[in-house]
Amino acid sequence: MLLLRQFLMEWRLYSRDRVALFWTFAFPMLMLLGFGTIFRSGSAPAFTVVVSADTRASQAGRDLLGALERTPLKLLELSPQAADARWKKGETATQLAPASGGFALKVNTYLAAQGQMAAQIVQQANLAVQIRSAGAEPRWLPVQLESPGSAHASNYAAFLLPGLLGLNLLSMGLFSVGMVNVSYREKGKFRRLGVTPLPKWIFLMGQILHRLTVTFLQAALMLLLGRFAFGIANQGSYLLLAAVMALGTGCFMAMGFALAGFAQTSEGYAALSNVFFFPMTFLSGVYFTLDSAPRWMQQAVIVLPLAPFLKALRAVFNDGAGLAGHGAGMAIVAAWTAGCFMVALKRFKWA
């Protein structure tokens, strides 16, 4: 009863802060819109190759350019001087120019990832030209775009959406909940509660329940946006999705409360929360998978709660799978939740 009242009051006061309310719901949706649009599937990423104009001087060069025009590469033909100037400014990722006995590619080390991708495609076009000049036709291997778990083709936005949901929970826990608690304590807004018989755990639970409903609303909005803007659908059961989200919310809220117990001032808290936020987000597969990270790092990261949480979330959302095989991961998240809540309760001070 007391808990319900506390929860309702949290919502009532929260709903009066219009600016916070707006950004809480708008920000994750803007993130999804932004990233989703940049990496929209179908419009294959266009890599640009700078072509020095003297390539066209020879027949071999004209053949190569003809083959390149049939690839998804964007060609930018510049005079040798202009190409050179652009390269020196560091804007070019890949450059094609005549060299002794044929042609050569230059790849910018800053932009190695996209530069090498483009270089590979140029190599293939070059091979195709050679095969054709021998009177044969190159035979390509068939490629099919398919998501690992479901029949639906997946795209980057579908990979991103659960990541954003998780990131959102983490930042709400560490930044909103933790920061608000430290700054309210700093301003003496909890002291008055400290002289009442209100138990600390009810106060903390009231906030967690409030945030839980906020995150569910956020998630619902993001799922709707994902569905109508990018055609991403939840592949799994909504019940499982809600269960995973609820556990995640509890975990990251409790983490925010626990950290709040270790900082005296808002400034101190800002520094402390970043120590947890950045490693977790970069190492836990929000933006990219960890498959290429060293093995020890993958194993170290698995004991942090964000990675197993995201794995479970993606298993349900992207692959339509159950949580079988995620038991250990969920146990890690649950352990963090319980541990953080105990620490939070222990460290919580009204003043």
Added chain:
Amino acid sequence: MTGPALRVRGIRKTYPKVVAVAGLDLEVQRGEVFGLLGPNGAGKTTTLEMIEGLTVPDAGTVELLGMDWKRNGRAIRARIGVQLQGTSLFNKITPREALTLYGSYYPRRRPAAELLELVQLTDKADAYHVTLSGGQMQRLALALALVNDPELVFLDEPTTGLDPQARRGLWDVVRKMKGEGRTVILTTHYMDEAEVLCDRLAIIDHGRLLTEGTPMGLIQSLAIPSVVELTFDGAPPDPSGFQARLGQEVASRGDFWEIPTQDPKALLPRLLEAAEAAAVPFVQIHVRRATLEDVFLHLTGRSLRD
């Protein structure tokens, strides 16, 4: 219902750079209005916070209504009401909501409307907390302290920042609490307030108890029932010469001289004669009864407002 409302034995609190409370004993009887008096920084608030369970003392014991914080924390909280110095609430809560919410934490509660009426906030009942004036916030804090119909009420500097009329209003509320049989413990640095409101008071400075008693008793203990003040236009002259001529202590304070006396009737003719002879350029003469201010001055050599 026996035993004192509050019994404090040897409480101490030391912060990294300062000893806030250096061993304090207090005892307050049920139904009393008890004042903790002292200048800013004397340790009044720290003392009160240790009694209210907000701060844990480094040493000593606190017993409230026969209970102690370690074993009966919740039971104590249910029966005390606290007005903190500068009570800060959530920005967008209204007085009515705050009273209802805080009331819901207690087994016994008083209706919000009744409390709003008591502190004359009915017309601001539904305004956000941030929009209230300092005096209105102060009155809301007082209402919050009464939300659980407490036996023991703590008021920390309850009239600081109030205009004179609101101060009188608060005095009435305190008298009403006493009439209802509540024990009230308040801190203040206004001497007139302490004198008017308190049955008994303790004067503390530098975290130590200087003296304790009824306001009348403390004033009488000075054995100087009256003070004659000579006011000057501007800075008063050096009183040492005049002191020798009068054969009585004359102290210079601000823009007046102060002459403590047991018998103002005998002093006045002598004083006027001496002033005439010495051509002391005073503009006004004023005889007053000694106050707690004089008690404090006598005990510390400092004025309370310094």
